[in-house]
Amino acid sequence: MSDNIVHESAQPSATDKLSVSRRWMLLKLGVAFNGLIGLAVATPVIRYLLSPVKKDEDYLAWVELGSLSDYPVGETRLATFINPFRQSWDGATDKVACYVRRTAENEFQIFAINCAHLGCPVRWFPQSQLFMCPCHGGVYYADGSRASGPPERGLFTYPYKVVRGKLQIDAGQMPTFANTAKLVNIENAKGNSPCAG
């Protein structure tokens, strides 16, 4: 049976003749040279890794959502579009859904599908005029303002414009708290409380 349980290797061999020798100097030089070259090669790789990081406006483009006649006035409809920054191997994930609410002939609200809480897909219920989120129970009124649940704010909206009878929105990025600068905050809309109405 072996008894070597405790290795006391804390005794430095003070008489290490090689510690100051020329060979050690050369080794240090070699390691330093290797490190330098490694650093020089690796630094550009950081840029490779950071390549997805772009400014928000670089991830925005006008996307067409179809003709105005697809969206009856006074109703909210689900619309889908292909993300403008797609890759060929994205499969179905390059598709994006959003809700188009047409409030008047030329007035729209385009809501992101993502709940303002943690991004789950909200579902529109025309009967009760509510958006409900299946994840943590966020609920929004028809105008996108928060009705109840954990979200801190209303639904994210996309900027839109009407070009030659077609609805276009400025989209391209998954809406989150980090890029809402480009998305209009509708916190001020005050729900459907009969008191406010």
Added chain:
Amino acid sequence: MRLRNVLPAVGAFAALLIAGCNHMPGAPRAQELARPEDQLDFTALYKTNCQGCHGVNGKNGAAYDLSNPEFQALIDDENLKMIVTLGMPGCRMPAFSRQAGAMLTDEQIDALVKGMRQAWLKPAAFGNDKPPAYDDDQKGDTAHGQLLYGSHCASCHKDSPQQQVTSPDYLALMSDQALRTIIIAGRPDLGQPDWRNDKPGQPLSGQDVTDIVAYLGSLRNPASNAAAPAAPVR
């Protein structure tokens, strides 16, 4: 020597395992539906979309008794499909089709209509009688309707608050077509008779039904059906 005895046993056991593995309880049976719109099974569609209001197996629900064979015989495919597709204006039946902003595709609605027919449409539901038409655009005679209501309906729908169908709020939630359907085909799950048996021996004519509906419509409080911001806060 021992090894020689064990090896075949181990081999047989392994072969058994491998052969039996695809019949294990955990082995996935059918591929899950890739998309919700691929669901074309009537039972599943009815369960998620209809039975909340119309009840399990189409009866004893809050809303109309779809399993009533007389109803199934009264309404044609086209009208049934239109109601599922676009809803029923004037009452609570919502639209379920994509074109109306809901979830179901045309194929799914066809599957629902076909499934309802298969499950609940019975041959010769009316025997030898010919029912009044499903719908009628004629304007009814309110006074005559009131008389008929008194003779054919009031024996049950009178005095007892349980049977009160003349409440303006109730009528505000029921369209003329919905009332007409109930008067003609009845609601067997509630004991409401069809047009032949409101007063036994004196079946209602199509015009009679129109008149009764007109009478009930005149009791309806039109103001109370508008989605009003000025809801009464008592």
Added chain:
Amino acid sequence: MRWVKTAYNWLELRLQLEAPIKEAALHPVPRRTASWWYVFGSAAFTLLLLQIVTGILLAIVYAPTAGEAWNSLNVLNHQLELGWFLRAMHGWGSSFMVAVVIVHMMQVFLFGAYKFPRELTWILGVFLLLMTLAMAFTGQVLRFDQDAYWGLGIGASITSRIPIVGGPMVHMLLGGPIIAGATLSRFFALHVFVIPGAMLLFVALHVWMVLKLGVNEWPMPGRIVRRSTYLAEYNKMTHEDGVPFVPVAFWKDAVFSGAILAAVAVCAVVFGPFGPGGQPDPTIIQAVPRPDFFFLWIYAALAYLPPSMETPFILIAPIIGISVLLALPFYASEGEKSWHRRPVAVLMLTTIAVSWGVLTHLASFTPWSPHMDAWSGDPVPVRYLQHATPLVRQGAVVFQEKQCRNCHALDGSGGQRGPALDAVATRMTTDQLIRQVLQGGGNMPAYGKNLSPAEVNALVSFLETLHPANQQPAADASRREVESAQSSLGSAPAK
């Protein structure tokens, strides 16, 4: 069998592994540590090996692209002989591994094994736990279905809340502006190369230290760990009252590992593989995303946090939690090991375990989520309609059609976001019901603008009928007074 010995000698002459292996295997451990309590670490290692083997077997078929991953999983499930079984083994193996790692950690904590000189072993163990959880999460992502897709969305949303660098970090996480092909590819790299590589390195060091520092002795009340004397005491203990690790302790490890493997296999055979669920198409909005078992507690916590506390909590709590775990062996590197003398430690462990259990249990039926199909799929209980007037019946229709059922259960079915309404009439008077419906409040949306007066009246008259037969509905005492006064005056009572 002489050729075996010859071959062995030939190899041993060149490899020279016999001596170090013998040393590691036969090193003495304290007698009482040859216990069933000490088997979790080796079980976790066995599960890691199982995950590597099954993972490689799956990787030879799996297509790591967003467009095809889901299809290849279905091929594994349905078309390849026993593909489903390997997926099930890998999936259940991961669940067991997370569980065993956590149990191992709890045992180490309870036995004070993180104390001097095993601080670094504990710290590496903390990182191994984090990596195990990271493997569980990235593994869920590779099962590229709707849960995976929206789980990534939740991850991105949480990341986006980090101040200043949140945006760039979301881009790094997703590999672009949205969850798409680049996202799956980078999670594949993490799950298959980066984390397993780091894990193997950490496991090697972790095991090395266990062998070098010896197995933690059985904690005895009153046997105090002191930095100055511990090594000598431990040395003495193992030499005077020790047993060789192999076979005295190791046979229990071997048996337990085998039992765990058998349990994984039984679960795999009986319950089958996890998913894949629906196709990861973001336009399928009928998705109801749920995280895997070991993240359910986070899911529950996120539902219950008040909105104002949420961002600080999500960002700060993990940092604090990990820091506490890392600081623990430095804060308490000496002293009592026995749980009999460490009430705070036992209490903490119990609290954490109970909280975890409660949150996980809650997340298994998500009382905070609306049931999206309840309004159209959960029938109104027949007994509530038996004696209903036409108006009450229409009220029940309104109740369903306005999606009240999505949040309010009747007879046990329906959402649990709001209170069950089976006896609501005993709690609220007519006026209170009307007010609640119109104005909402208490986490309920206001329906004022979406209901006509007739709908409100019908709905409230339905709700008024919801009380047990032997219990009167709630009534406003003053209203009764007014009405009786009015009727005694002969004036028509206003409804």
